[in-house]
Amino acid sequence: MTAPGGDTQRGIRRRNLARVLRTVAAHGPLSRPAVAARIGLTRAGVAPLVDELLRAGLLVESARAATGGRGRPGSELTVSDRGPAGIGAEIGVDHLAVCAVDLRGRVRARVAADAANRHSAPGPVLRRLSALLAGVTAQLAAEGLRPAGLTVAVPGLVARDATTVVHAPNLGWRTADLAPGLTGSTAPEGGTSALPLTVENEANLGALAELWLGGGAGRTAPPPDFVHVSAEAGIGAAVVVDGQLLRGARGFAGELGHVPVYPDGPPCDCGGRGCLEQYAGEPAVLRAGGLTPEQAAAHPGPGARTGLLARRAADGDAAVVRALHEAGTALGIALAGAVNLLDPQAVVLGGALAGLAPWVLPSLERELTLRTAVAGGGRAPGNGPAPEEGSGDGPRVAVSQLGADGPLLGAAHAALQGVLDDPLHSRAPAHSPRN
DSSP states (O other): OOOTTHHHHHHHHHHHHHHHHHHHHHHOSBOHHHHHHHHTOOHHHHHHHHHHHHHTTSEEEEEOOOOSOSSSOOEEEEEOSSEEEEEEEEEOSSEEEEEEEETTOOEEEEEEEEOOOTTOOHHHHHHHHHHHHHHHHHHHHHTTEEEEEEEEEESSEEOTTSSEEEEETTTTEEEEEOHHHHTTTTSGGGOOOOOOEEEEEHHHHHHHHHHHHTTSTTOOOOOSSEEEEEESSSEEEEEEETTEEEOOSSSOTTOGGGSBSSTTSOBOTTSOBSBTHHHHSHHHHHHHTTOOHHHHHTSOSTTHHHHHHHHHHHTTOHHHHHHHHHHHHHHHHHHHHHHHHHOOSEEEEOTHHHHTHHHHHHHHHHHHHHHSTTTSTTOOTTSSSOOOTTOSOSOEEEEOSSGGGHHHHHHHHHTTHHHHHSTTSOOOOOOOOOO
């Protein structure tokens, strides 16, 4: 029988260990007194927590450079550059990618490969991905790192708290469980591993990357309430409310690409008509810009076709500029409903859309200004003169500086959350990434 308060004491200890590790990871190097001050504990209370993390190899302590003052030499704590690493993988329509980050947030290994995944069965795709994962795992082992978790980003609906892709229209997958095809892929020499596996929608991981990394390296962090929109072949969105990812009852929240923009428009793979993807998805923009399938196929890989569109637009290609303008208009129409419903502080354009922002933003912002209740004052579009740019009070529209890397980086950092949440007992079952 558990002693009264036993679970509570263990829970408090676990949370305090996590607070120490997260604080040093985010702000280190720090002295022990500085850690205590940041998390609101006494030095005596922090000391055993630090010692446990040092013994576990998650923190390292080194002598601080002398400052000329009296007393004992100081020391500084940093997270170890060995030990656990989070592995993120991305399954795109035409590429695969794997990335690993350590507790300091540094990318320690990364590999990508062109792959024709559209309408390919899951089995061959997962075998190719497993080969990439095995290579990254071997590289980590050579540097004294061990995988702590694997998170896979996919362009589709994922069952909540499961590893099953319910529907990924641009891949042609339905009810595909990724776990059997990835079991043991990160274990040395093909062995079986109990590595926690999470499968997550790529737009959700892009939004989590904004939350976790958006304020780093001189970047502006997003506000606690925002809508994150990303695109590759399709268009996805994620909603963050009060710093938490809004998942919905089944985990399917954010399917912006299948919001009807023009209800009598062309049929969509989802079964609807006039969906946003039919106007602002990459294939639609390529067609509208006059680029042939052969021209598109000559630019495989993440961001390659977006780069082609951006170069054409920058060179003054009228058809491409017009196609991007129309895509921005469709995006603005679809986003207006989300903005009116959710009242976010910002809309963040990520993924491929970030590279096309100079040509997409003007028409997108115009539609938001016309159609959102606050910014447009409730005036119906087309009634009266158009408002001046920037005159509304609606959400600001920001461009992600993570760009196309957002989902992959978000996946790698999500795979570390188990360690950061429970440093000494982090080998947990599969779970959705916390934010």
